[in-house]
Amino acid sequence: MTDQTSDQGALELASLIRASRRAVVFTGAGISTESGIPDFRSRGGIWTKMMPINFDEFVASAEARRESWRRRFEMEGTWNKVKPNAGHNAVAELVRLGRVTHVITQNIDNLHQDSGISEEQIIELHGNTRYAKCLDCGQRMEIANVRKHFESYGEPPDCSACDGIVKTATISFGQAMPEVEMERATRATLACDLFVVLGSSLVVYPAAGFPLLAKRNGAQLVILNREPTEQEQYADLALHGEIGPIMGAAVNAL
Ligand code: NAD
Numbered sequence: 549m550t551d552q553t554s555d556q557g558a559l560e561l562a563s564l565i566r567a568s569r570r571a572v573v574f575t576g577a578g579i580s581t582e583s584g585i586p587d588f589r590s591r592g593g594i595w596t597k598m599m600p601i602n603f604d605e606f607v608a609s610a611e612a613r614r615e616s617w618r619r620r621f622e623m624e625g626t627w628n629k630v631k632p633n634a635g636h637n638a639v640a641e642l643v644r645l646g647r648v649t650h651v652i653t654q655n656i657d658n659l660h661q662d663s664g665i666s667e668e669q670i671i672e673l674h675g676n677t678r679y680a681k682c683l684d685c686g687q688r689m690e691i692a693n694v695r696k697h698f699e700s701y702g703e704p705p706d707c708s709a710c711d712g713i714v715k716t717a718t719i720s721f722g723q724a725m726p727e728v729e730m731e732r733a734t735r736a737t738l739a740c741d742l743f744v745v746l747g748s749s750l751v752v753y754p755a756a757g758f759p760l761l762a763k764r765n766g767a768q769l770v771i772l773n774r775e776p777t778e779q780e781q782y783a784d785l786a787l788h789g790e791i792g793p794i795m796g797a798a799v800n801a802l
């Protein structure tokens with residue numbers, strides 16, 4: 549394992565990318581902080597102010613559902629405003645260049661899509677907060693329509709197709725992982741020869757299992773994070789610094 553300064557690190561990362569035939573990028577909340585979305589751990593962030601509503605509670609209680617939707621509507625201004633940053637753009641460039649086959653993300657913010665990467669190359673392990681879905685039949689519903697209904701009736705609507713419960717298309721604590729995405733992520737991980745983690749503390753499982761799976765399967769593992777992560781000891785290259793500048797420099801050095 550090597551631990552480098554940012555400039556040196558970017559060059560080392562570039563050379564690993566050059567040597568790789570199929571890389572996978574794995575992102576966490578840290579890639580989006582430069583867009584103004586607080587990560588999970590930052591003090592005073594939105595995620596620390598309120599106890600998360602877990603899945604069982606959401607399903608069991610109409611009041612929990614109302615509270616969950618109230619919180620979601622409060623965030624709408626932020627979600628509509630946020631834009632991809634230098635880190636997202638560098639990843640999108642690596643995808644365009646054919647260096648990166650897939651981006652596996654724990655983020656729910658849609659910023660990889662907004663950076664121009666196609667849905668086929670994005671795997672969202674924890675879903676997406678930018679739209680809603682019926683928990684029973686999976687039918688998609690737009691947040692603006694849920695909001696209109698909520699403002700008129702004080703309740704979120706039921707699914708128009710099956711009367712099921714409508715929830716943001718995210719995976720809550722206590723909710724089962726999405727099967728198709730888990731399978732796609734496993735396939736991409738096993739096919740890659742380089743696995744690059746950007747901005748994840750690697751404590752949330754099963755998502756945090758993918759870097760280890762890649763490593764055990766013979767891929768090189770790179771972890772770029774502001775602070776040391778839980779999987780530092782497995783990394784072939786561990787970089788501590790800001791994602792935007794380091795990824796930008798790495799892409800420029802290709
Ligand atoms: P985390 O908050 O546990 O870890 C993020 C890591 O990124 C931290 O170790 C932090 O030091 C680092 N970091 C922050 N900004 C950075 C930067 N500019 N450059 C380099 N490193 C930086 O996040 P996680 O591992 O993704 O797990 C949190 C869970 O919360 C995830 O499951 C995710 O679904 C959810 N979440 C999502 C978002 C989002 O969609 N943007 C935001 C917060 C939380």
Ligand code: ZN
Nearest residue numbers: 682685707710
């Ligand atoms: Zn339905």
